[in-house]
Amino acid sequence: MNMLFPQIVAGLSNGSILLLAALGLSLTFGQMGVINNAHGEFMMAGAYTAYVMSSLIGGNAASLALALVVGFVVAGLLGLLLDVLLLERMRTRPLDTLLVTFGVSLVLQQVARDIFGSTGVYAQAPEALTKPVTIFGYSFPAARLFIFILAIVCVAALYAVLKLTPLGRQIRATSENRDLAEVSGISTKAVDHVTFFIGSGIAGVAGVALSLLNSISYNFGTSFIVQAFLVVVAGGVGQLKGAVIASFVLGLCQSAVELPTSSSIAQMSVFLIVVIFLQFRPQGLVAIRSRNLA
Amino acid sequence: MSNGIVQGIGSDKSAGAVFEKYRVWVGIVVTVALIFLMPAVLSGYSLGLLSKYLCYAMVAVGIGLAWGQGGMLTLGQGLFFGLGAYVMAIHLKLEELGPGQVPDFMAQYGITDLPGFWDLFRNPVVAVIGVAVVPGAVAAVLGILVFGRGVRGAYFAILSQALVAAFSVLLVGQSKTTGGANGLSDFSGFFGYDLTDPANKQMIYYICAFLVLAMVLIVRWIRRSFMGELIIGVRDQENRMKFLGYNPASIKVFAFSLAAMFAGIGGAMFVPVVGIISPSDIGVTPSILMLAGVVIGGRTTLLGPVVGTLLIRFAETQLSDAYPSAWTYIEGLIFILVIAFAPYGLGQAKDLWPWLKERFGGGAGSTVGDVAVVASEAKAVEA
Numbered sequence: 001m002n003m004l005f006p007q008i009v010a011g012l013s014n015g016s017i018l019l020l021a022a023l024g025l026s027l028t029f030g031q032m033g034v035i036n037n038a039h040g041e042f043m044m045a046g047a048y049t050a051y052v053m054s055s056l057i058g059g060n061a062a063s064l065a066l067a068l069v070v071g072f073v074v075a076g077l078l079g080l081l082l083d084v085l086l087l088e089r090m091r092t093r094p095l096d097t098l099l100v101t102f103g104v105s106l107v108l109q110q111v112a113r114d115i116f117g118s119t120g121v122y123a124q125a126p127e128a129l130t131k132p133v134t135i136f137g138y139s140f141p142a143a144r145l146f147i148f149i150l151a152i153v154c155v156a157a158l159y160a161v162l163k164l165t166p167l168g169r170q171i172r173a174t175s176e177n178r179d180l181a182e183v184s185g186i187s188t189k190a191v192d193h194v195t196f197f198i199g200s201g202i203a204g205v206a207g208v209a210l211s212l213l214n215s216i217s218y219n220f221g222t223s224f225i226v227q228a229f230l231v232v233v234a235g236g237v238g239q240l241k242g243a244v245i246a247s248f249v250l251g252l253c254q255s256a257v258e259l260p261t262s263s264s265i266a267q268m269s270v271f272l273i274v275v276i277f278l279q280f281r282p283q284g285l286v287a288i289r290s291r292n293l294a
Numbered sequence: 295m296s297n298g299i300v301q302g303i304g305s306d307k308s309a310g311a312v313f314e315k316y317r318v319w320v321g322i323v324v325t326v327a328l329i330f331l332m333p334a335v336l337s338g339y340s341l342g343l344l345s346k347y348l349c350y351a352m353v354a355v356g357i358g359l360a361w362g363q364g365g366m367l368t369l370g371q372g373l374f375f376g377l378g379a380y381v382m383a384i385h386l387k388l389e390e391l392g393p394g395q396v397p398d399f400m401a402q403y404g405i406t407d408l409p410g411f412w413d414l415f416r417n418p419v420v421a422v423i424g425v426a427v428v429p430g431a432v433a434a435v436l437g438i439l440v441f442g443r444g445v446r447g448a449y450f451a452i453l454s455q456a457l458v459a460a461f462s463v464l465l466v467g468q469s470k471t472t473g474g475a476n477g478l479s480d481f482s483g484f485f486g487y488d489l490t491d492p493a494n495k496q497m498i499y500y501i502c503a504f505l506v507l508a509m510v511l512i513v514r515w516i517r518r519s520f521m522g523e524l525i526i527g528v529r530d531q532e533n534r535m536k537f538l539g540y541n542p543a544s545i546k547v548f549a550f551s552l553a554a555m556f557a558g559i560g561g562a563m564f565v566p567v568v569g570i571i572s573p574s575d576i577g578v579t580p581s582i583l584m585l586a587g588v589v590i591g592g593r594t595t596l597l598g599p600v601v602g603t604l605l606i607r608f609a610e611t612q613l614s615d616a617y618p619s620a621w622t623y624i625e626g627l628i629f630i631l632v633i634a635f636a637p638y639g640l641g642q643a644k645d646l647w648p649w650l651k652e653r654f655g656g657g658a659g660s661t662v663g664d665v666a667v668v669a670s671e672a673k674a675v676e677a
Binding site: 029033035086089090093094095096098099100102103104105106107109110113114222226227229230232233262263264265267268270271274275278279282 | 367439451460461582585627637
């Protein structure tokens with residue numbers, strides 16, 4: 001019991017990091033089949049936003065809150081630009097978007113290197129988040145607790161938008177049946193743009209949040225992106241709950257393996273778990289029923 | 295338009311037929327002549343660089359088969375490249391050591407007994423077979439697991455990427471037996487030949503060049519065989535193939551494993567050519583960059599991957615030292631512009647003229663379509 005509790009907490013914390021990184025990805029992949037390799041660089045854009053805000057205003061709660069909003073908008077606009085300029089013309093060949101967005105990620109990394117240099121920088125965190133907090137007698141970094149809460153808030157907000165607003169209805173309609181949505185009077189093109197803006201914006205928020213834990217450099221996003229992809233694959237597409245469950249399960253598995261072995265073995269076993277899992281559910285955890293042949 | 299590229303023009307028995315019949319022999323003779331010409335015109339240093347490009351070209355030939363023909367976008371060829379390279383590197387390290395000795399880096403960790411997977415590749419025959427069989431077997435197992443359950447498209451691409459990421463992390467993490475982030479380097483010999491001798495470097499260049507030629511011919515043979523039709527069938531209409539009674543998984547596993555073997559052999563030759571193999575040569579980004587030449591050259595063409603890879607690696611050496619920042623932009627823009635606007639790369643060049651005529655000549659709008667129809671009819675008649 002003594003060993004188990006901190007491990008579960010660490011696993012949930014890892015899971016919430018994965019979830020933040022994968023949430024926007026899962027949204028855009030679910031709707032458009034676009035695997036956005038530049039998603040990690042949108043996170044990087046968010047992280048640098050946090051850095052710029054904290055150096056302009058100083059590391060306090062106001063700068064963090066501002067960074068979350070500005071980071072959302074900056075990354076969202078980058079995503080919107082990407083979708084309008086490139087991805088829109090590639091709707092019929094989603095697999096190719098993987099390589100186009102890889103090119104975008106190379107360019108964005110180099111832009112960051114040219115602007116901010118190639119050495120890592122730190123965004124100064126608000127003082128309250130630099131101290132540990134005590135939960136049930138165990139001390140725990142406040143920043144990780146903040147990220148956990150933020151991940152839950154993001155999921156709840158996205159869920160609310162999807163379920164309760166007219167926009168959300170249009171997004172769900174488009175991802176479930178694009179043609180039917182189109183003939184029902186929904187401009188799927190416009191909905192795609194908005195979805196991409198939101199999905200990329202969430203990457204920006206994730207970047208701001210994760211800058212509390214990591215140093216920020218041009219390859220900030222690359223350390224999260226592969227695992228985030230695995231979450232999307234394991235979670236299945238089209239519904240948020242797949243990504244949520246997959247993030248926490250993989251996070252828990254990772255911390256369970258990591259403790260007795262090492263982080264490299266943990267990463268390998270997460271991969272193996274996903275491959276074995278796909279043997280039973282090739283479409284991922286949650287799959288919308290369709291008449292497509294599996 | 296893509297039809298014309300993919301299927302090629304069916305052979306007719308007219309004037310061009312004679313040339314068509316001997317074209318491959320002309321191509322082979324010219325290529326062999328070029329291969330023998332290179333050592334005469336290039337310095338030893340440039341020849342070494344060319345050998346390195348050829349190693350990447352081997353990977354590209356395999357990617358052309360798996361991705362261009364088979365539709366499997368593999369972002370993880372670095373894994374197979376790395377497996378082949380590490381098998382070769384382990385063997386070359388053991389060649390230098392007497393029985394019972396361990397490499398320097400292991401000695402620093404206080405390891406006195408060689409790990410089992412090292413000892414396995416002490417035998418040169420096992421090592422030579424291993425550089426192709428180990429990657430091929432790993433690809434086959436992965437393919438059976440993944441394709442067997444109908445996982446494809448982006449899902450497969452992501453899994454291949456995750457696998458190569460995990461592999462490079464594992465190599466770094468298990469530094470006591472793999473050399474970690476430094477990798478394995480400082481090889482003095484290659485199966486008994488001194489690697490510092492220019493004559494032996496030239497021999498290694500010839501091995502690389504003829505391996506690429508052999509791989510291209512193997513792929514050409516497959517493309518023209520029934521298997522080649524099956525591979526394209528699985529790419530374009532997987533379900534229809536299933537209804538016709540074929541098992542798409544086994545066809546895919548075949549193409550993917552062969553591509554992995556080519557990558558493994560490329561990696562194995564990379565070791566004596568470059569003199570070092572480390573996790574940074576095979577990570578996520580290097581693996582995707584192995585696709586760059588295939589993208590430029592044209593994924594569905596036979597020679598495009600080789601030509602594209604040689605071009606882009608040459609450009610890389612020329613530009614990346616002088617303008618490192620600009621080169622990254624160019625690399626990124628290559629992926630963006632070519633994939634978005636000319637997805638068949640240089641292989642599309644021959645469509646340029648009909649396209650221009652259609653666009654600006656007026657009236658001749660049906661040229662491209664006609665060619666494709668004629669081609670498919672010719673194919674149907676042949677069958």
